[in-house]
Amino acid sequence: MKHDLWNIVETTTEPTTPAWSKKNALALFFIRESYGPAGFDLIEKISMAKIAWDTFAEKSKSSADPDSGMENGRFNQHVSLEKHIREGEWDAANQLISSSPDAMTAQISIFGSTALHIAIFEGHMNIVEELVKIMSEENLKIKDTDNFTVLGYCATVGNIQMAKCIIGKSRTLLSIGNGIFDLIPVVLALTYNPNRTEMARYLYSETPLEDLMPRNGINGAMFITRAIYSKALDMALDLLESYPELAIALDCNGRSPVEVLAGMSFAHRSGNRLVYWKQWIYNSICIPSAHDTNQIPISVQKSEMEKCSQARNIGSARGSVWNLLKFLEIDQIYELKLLHHQSKKLLLRMCQVLQGLKSQQLEKGKVIEAMIKAVKEGRVEFVTEILKACPDLAWCAEISSGRDLFKFAVLHRQDDVFRLLCRSPAKNPKFAMSDGDRNTILHIAAMFEPSARRNTVPGAAFLMQREVQWYKEVESIVPPSTLECTNTNGKRPQELFTESHKELVKEGEKWMKGTASSCTVVAALIVTIMFAAAITVPGGNKQETGLPTFLNEKVFMVFIISDALSLLSASTSLLMFLGILTSRYAEEDFLKSLPKKMIVGLSTLILSIATMMITFCASLSIILPGKSRVVIPIICLASVPVTLFTWMQFHLLIDMVISTYGSRIINKKARYGS
Incomplete structure (x- = not known):
């Protein structure tokens, strides 16, 4: 039906x-x-x-069939019992169970679920309580065909009240495995409810820690990796304090906790780019000592934000400033910094475990994979702490490609990580070594990795500029002989750079010309308007002398000066953009020539728009003296579209200036042989 x-x-x-x-x-x-x-x-x-x-x-x-072993009416009885349980009809289900007690423990669904399994899945708390009362502790251990116990069902659906009811009758279920990997309920809770950790916290407070020991299978490693995925880093740290060796134990997917932590962007400050005002709030937040995750009793933990909401301290902010900060999403920023605080403590505990381990142990525990992943994704905090604990890991390399950490940092354009690695004694030898395809580190710099931080630069042209910057910087630190080295394809670094960046050059040219064309239209329009305004001044000219009528008015002088500035800056902007449209687009041009023209063009265009607005305001003041009730609203309304355009282009301008004149990618001290 x-x-x-x-x-x-x-x-x-x-x-x-x-x-x-x-x-x-x-x-x-x-x-x-x-x-x-x-x-x-x-x-x-x-x-x-x-x-x-x-x-x-x-x-x-018919009567019982000795060949099939089926009792009279058993099929219909199971179908009816399943129907009543699913629909929450306890009285009807209880009558069937009373007439045939074995139905209570029979596997009555096509997946081998018992009545209690079904009641848990359907969320009928009253039926769960009644069934638990009349079932023996041994009967509660019955599994379905997927190897799940009733407590395993509770963990997957996340119903704490049902779990408490069952654990009150049989605590041994906390230690019984479920599913194909024999995962205990506390691990299931994190696996199936990653965004809600209440069930996992309750089960963790009840589960014997011995069940999560490394020698008892994968449950310990699974618990920590799933706790990291679920952002429940306090529980992961608590278990790691009891069994430090779990840091390099493998879960069912063959991943260790240290490898999983390396790949979680939310757990590291470098993985969360904040706008300037959020960054100011983040830096101002002080995590109270009450948040020391070593001091939080897991057995009584609630959500971190609920437990410590009264302990927040943001510098000396009080009163209206505090309300303003709350308005500016301070709760989310506070939670983010708290998460980073816990992540660092977890990482430091893992580093203590890694100290003194042999290379085979580090390799088996996926520590090398973790370092490579952290370098690729720019997790400079992770790389810093791991290298402090195990400095020799700076020498590690990927077996399949033969590439080391330095080459991965260059390939994925992770400047912070590369500057950090350049402090290592392994720097000079690694600069001179090549990978499995005989690619030197300069060959790697010549390659274009599409996923390498495309969202950090304003457009394809400045992405190309960044690529040229990387190549030039790496070129300046490698041995001179590297410039002529060829890889297995017979390519020198410069040849490889030209070949791999063909499409990006075309995209950069298209972006630059498109932007210049749009801005040229605006600049030409401003030039036309400002020239016309200079000829037809407000109030006209005196017939006797030909001089402007309001020549001696102070506002008129503001009008003339702002009009002249707007005309000159717009003309300069127009010339710069025309220069961009007629420029050549070689690789070297993206480094300085084209960006400088774009920066000057945008700067003067923004200046011309600002002075044009001043000219407009001065003109209204001259034409409508004493009519401030009319002049002020008109000025405000007219300023909205111009201000929006200026604001959007100003952000682009700032990004361009930073990209062109910002700090060096590689520190000068990183020169080869230094």
């Missing part, structure tokens, strides 16, 4: 439509699954669901 198949077993004829055949096959499958393997021989050769249904109906009316 649930799948709209009842008409199949009531039909008296055999339709021949494809739709009927499909429904007949589905109904036949359900009938076979419901009756179980014991009755398969009975309907093996039956092709119509109606005949199979009638066969079983007759069988249920």
